Amino acid sequence: MTTQPETQLTPARTYEVRTYGCQMNVHDSERISGLLDGAGYVRLDPAADPGRTPDVVVFNTCAVRENADNRLYGNLGHLRPVKDKHPGMQIAVGGCLAQKDQGEIVKKAPWVDVVFGTHNIGSLPVLLERARHNEQAQVELLESLEVFPSTLPTRRESTYSGWVSISVGCNNTCTFCIVPSLRGKEKDRRPGDVLAEVEALVAEGVLEVTLLGQNVNTYGVEFGDRLAFGKLLRATGQLREKGLERVRFTSPHPAAFTDDVIEAMAETENVCHQLHMPLQSGSDAVLRAMKRSYRSDRYLSIIENVRAAMPDAAITTDIIVGFPGETDADFEETLRVVRESRFASAFTFQYSIRPGTPAATMENQVPKAVVQERYDRLIATLEEITWAENKKLVGREVEVLVAVGEGRKDQATGRMSGRARDGRLVHFAVSPEQAAAVRPGDIVHTVVSYAAPHHLNCDGALVSHRRTRAGDAYEAGRAVRTPGVLLGLPTIGKPPTQPAPTGGGACATC
Structure with missing residues (x-):
């Protein structure tokens, strides 16, 4: 009887996406994470695994904010010795600054493995694999949108x-x-x-x-x-x-x-x-x-x-x-x-x-x-x-969508935070019992007791608390993942008829 050798499973490669800039960049980074998840990578959570170095670091850059260039190249410089100590680690640079500087990035930072632009985000997994196989930096930037x-x-x-x-x-x-x-x-x-x-x-x-x-x-x-x-x-x-x-x-x-x-x-x-x-x-x-x-x-x-x-x-x-x-x-x-x-x-x-x-x-x-x-x-x-x-809002009741990470002093003050319907930041008090029950994604109603230039405080008892499916998802630690939704960029000829939404017809950052 021949004993079969045990199969050696290669651990999944980990990644981290670092985002600079506007809401467009934040949303693009969600797409980048979705692509890498789909390609078999696993996102590294620094809080859950402190000190671990990701196998892939992706910089999603901005060319509008002040000192964008210096910030990128400074961070790339800090990563060079880290990469030298971790064979197989890859660094990718995308976004607006990549589209602007193009091949200059690998000239200034030759330890970068992949450069991609605003028009070809979907190419990233292939470019990473090609760079590993060829052991050579891959620079691919398109002048027009590849896919929406x-x-x-x-x-x-x-x-x-x-x-x-x-x-x-x-x-x-x-x-x-x-x-x-x-x-x-x-x-x-x-x-x-x-x-x-x-x-x-x-x-x-x-x-x-x-x-x-x-x-x-x-x-x-x-x-x-x-x-x-x-x-x-x-x-x-x-x-x-x-x-x-x-x-x-x-x-x-x-x-x-x-x-x-x-x-x-x-x-x-x-x-x-x-x-x-x-x-x-x-x-x-x-x-x-x-x-x-x-x-x-x-x-x-x-x-x-x-x-x-x-x-x-x-x-x-x-x-x-x-x-x-x-x-x-x-x-x-x-x-x-x-x-x-x-x-x-x-x-x-x-x-x-x-x-x-x-x-x-x-x-x-x-x-x-x-x-x-x-x-x-x-x-x-x-x-x-x-x-x-x-x-003017002191004494008024506000509806708050409970958020995570909005209040830096929440732990010290015993408050939680969220956004009112008009977008204002609200810090609200909760009792110890409520703190265990109220979750990011839930809806609370509370009364404004104090106003500052950039936020509202609500230090009285909650008027109401409604648990939501979003709160359930947060409590379960479930990331929201959505598949690609087809676009239908304009084409020649009459477009196919779209079904009208029930009850009515369906029909920057500067």
Whole structure:
């Protein structure tokens, strides 16, 4: 009798994805994780396995944020000795900075194994295997979209909230932004495909979905329906009975914002009364130099119309200080618009040169000291406004979707955290018994007792607590995974007829 040798099983290779940048990058990283899971890799959890080095590290990069290049190459430098000590370890670099720098990355950091761009995320597993086989760096960057990201499998980072891309790319030419040259022209998904992905998430227990696009309200440009985004918002309302409780979107462009979107927000029960609409500057002269195709009066009229339809709407924004040529009078115009808009919060940036953008070569670059002084004044003005707006909510009941990782001091204060329907951050008190029962993904109602510029505190007893399927999934430690949802990029000829959603027709970040 011959004894068969025991089969030696090769342990699965582990991976870690490090993400920089905007919501687009975060969602792309979910796609990257889904691809690697599907290829047999296992995500390394640093908390569960501290000190272990992953077999593959993927950097998903940003080219917009300040010092993006230095941050990437600094981290690559830190990884070089780690890789030298771990034969077989691989490093991959993708995202916007990879699309911009292309072959320069492996010249500056020859220990990198794979470089891939924004248009070919789906190639990553093949490129990693090819690099191992050939023992040579693989650089593959396409100039146009290979497959729409939503055709790829996804490992979602949250059991209760999910991103859904409705478009990629951008048709604008803002002089401070390099995104259009890295992400390409706008490509829109068909409404039926978007709704199919949303429905798949809801089936997994997800309660909240954020519709994502560089300019979400230009959605429909490819298939000739300028009202498509409002129709899409209304169509998500049909999924409320299946468990979709909150719908958000980011980011619209003021120049393309239409009244039908306001009406859809106000009339669709699960669409949250929250609007993130980038201002960038309150000066018409600066907006003109930025090639932002709206002016301050147009922006303020949108704010007025939104508040007329939804008095409780929380409006947030993006603002750049110190754009080339900005004068003291221009900056005062920004402060004026900020005061009139009464923002709930704002993402603020000091302008800095981004190579490859028209603004980088403009004359009259504003001195750093002047930019800093204006920036400090803007922050002070915003904090005064956001604090005053938050104080109006003291004594009111708020509905909170319990989150994980929102409150850094929760353990010390005995509070938990989450987001109200209008997007505000809420820290709420729980008794020891409640702390064991309330889970991320559950819904609580509580009363605001204190307001700060950037958050609300609720220190009284909970009004109510509702357990949800999303909370069940979190408690079970179950990652939300969705398969790729087919896109249907525009083709020649009449598209196939899409079934209309039950009860009605289905029909950025700057």
